[in-house]
Amino acid sequence: MPSHSKNQELLLVTIPHCCQTLARTLLLAGALISTPALAQDSASSDIDQLYRQQCAACHGPDRLGGMGPALLPENLSRLRQTEALEVIREGRPATQMNGFGNRLTEQQITDLTDYIYQPPDHELHWGEAEIRDSRIVNHPPGSLPDKPVFQVDDLMNLFLVVEIGDHHVTLLDGDKMEPIHRFASRYALHGGPKYGPEGRYVYFGSRDGWITKYDIYNLKVAAEVRAGINMRNIAVSADGRYVMAANYLPHTLVLFDASTLEMLELIPVRNDAGDSSRVSAVYAAPPRNSFIAALKDIPEAWEIRVQNDQADIRRIATDTVLDDFFFDPDYKHLMGAARDGKQGVVIDLDSGDTIAQLPLPGMPHLGSGITWEYQGRRVMATPHFRTNAISIIDMENWEVIKTLETDGPGFFMRSHENSRYAWADVFFGPDADKVHVIDKQTLEIVKTLQPEPGKVAAHVEFDRHGEKLLLSIWDRDGAVIVYDADTLEELKRLPMDKPSGKYNVWNKIHYEEGTSH
Structure with missing residues (x-):
């Protein structure tokens, strides 16, 4: 690796510490x-x-x-x-x-x-050499202490709150509901952070393609790598060994070693005819020991198993291009939303067959869907981007058993196994400052809250036990509001800068039924 000059090093010290590592990498890589x-x-x-x-x-x-x-x-x-x-x-x-x-x-x-805001007039390239040259290792595996530098009662009841207003993340004690630490993130995090199975490491993905491995115990960035130019999201394998990135640009999936973020494989996303596709998202499927990738431009879904650090790809043909995915708790079935925004399909992941069609007009946001037990059967509920409705689907016969009328099109739904309520926002409507509370056994909206008139209320996340929950006031002068999950009473407000997602360690690691996966 080439060295840099004293003048370049002098330039580095004039840059704030948070940018020095990246700047040094740019100088070294050329x-x-x-x-x-x-x-x-x-x-x-x-x-x-x-x-x-x-x-x-x-x-x-x-x-x-x-x-x-x-x-x-x-x-x-x-x-x-x-x-x-x-x-x-x-x-x-x-x-x-x-x-x-x-x-x-x-x-x-x-x-x-x-x-x-205009596309470049030349082809953009981000390949194996660029990915490898971008990698930054601040703290190699084993170089930091194994004990947290802070004191909490339950390391599995921590939250990470993404604040998109000034691109920071707050680590929150989920028992006391008090901030522990706040740190800068990459620009425009997207797709939600993903935890390793031990709960110590968390992986962030940004729209610019950066993957950041963060050591929660030591409150430090362990490593970073840039997987693409425009990235949709990342997934971490159930055993914590691998990270996979899904890119819009270039049309690739990229496999990394989770411990070091070293690139293991760059996978062009093409069909047999050579047509390439953006990747809508990639998900870990723990019961299947695989990743599932949703393709944006080709009527296929890919199941990817990693053997000897290499990807083994199984292509599943679909009847139409699918924009959004949801999986049942056992990952036996995939629910996909068709691009026309008028229907969904159910695919048996073992056989690859489409086994049901779902009438879901209004562009369902399946990625935000949740499931629960209702009258001895499992149901799934999803909001819609374009319709003032929540669809509730029987997951045994794949029929829509009820459609709830809401105050506007929604973005997020959340619940918890131990809570009798599901929460849904109306993010895309004129009444976006409201949020609905739904009784999961009567399938009725029992309360509509308006936490801060005139400011968007969105995205709920429960604590580990389902006893408290966090709701965002999505504003530069915003807050995370803590509610009692049973009484629905407000307990406290934590000021934050446009907080978007909140992510509980236990719920995410254990794929709690009321949170997104």
Whole structure:
């Protein structure tokens, strides 16, 4: 590996500590990319030059990211263009993004904003060499103490709260409901963190393709690697040995050693005809000792088993391209939402056969579905992105037994085996400041809460025992609200910066029936 100069090292010490490791990696690797230079035609040369002068040092000459996030349309999907314009003009607090309002004209700021929301005019590449060169190992396995540096009653009742307002994560004591530690994350975490089976390590995935292995016991980043340019999510195998990443760009799945984040295999996602596909998501299927991948552009689902550090892929043909997946608790059946947003299908994972069609108009969000026992049978409930409804499905005969009318289209549902209630938000409607509480035995909405009028209320997560739960006020001046799961009384509020997901160690490791998997 090449060395860097004293001048480069001097540059590093002027960068905040949180960015030094990445900056050093960029210097050592020479570059994060292996793509051609941007085309310089007469219509684009001025804006290309402006970008290179003002933005490339932090965001990369081909917009793939560096110390700052990637500036590509797919990676910016969570940021409205008007908001991006304001960030360029005013900067972003608590980051290295300074405002350009005193250096650029308003037209230049508008041109830059338009530029980053347009796809590049050349092919972007992120292959094996780029992945390997991106890996950062701060603390090799065995180099840190095995005992936590903090005191709690139950290490399995910890929460991680992702705060997307300023890209931080808070570690929370689930017994006392008090913060333990807050640390910076990569830009735009996506897909939810995944815990190793021991509960010590957690793995985060970002839209920019970064995988971060975090040691909860020592409150330190152990290792990082960049799996792709635009990544959907990651999964950790049931035995904790492997991490798999699902990419939109490039069209790949990537297998890593979980202990070191060393890349084991780069898997192009193509069918027999050579057509490639984005990967919607990848999931661990513990009872099957496998991963399941959902494909965005090809009517297939892939089951992947890892043997001798190599992926063995089984392709399951589907009747249509599926956008969203849900699995029954035994992982014998896969429920998929069709792209037309009007139906779902049920696939027997052993035979690969489609065994049922589900009438689910309104684009069901199956990934947020939950199950419970109802009158001796297991049912599954899912909200819908486009319809004011929650569908409740009998998982023995695959019939919709009830449709609950809600105050708006929803995003998340949550419950717990020990709770009589399920909670559902109405995230996409005009009444997004409300949340419904559903009695799981009467299948009725028994209460509608409005925790903070005018501010979005979303995403519930229960504690290990199902006795308390956390609800987000999804706002820069937001909070996590702690409720008594039985009485539905508010217990306390913890101020946070646009908290999105909350993830309980026990529930996630043990695949609690009321939480997403």
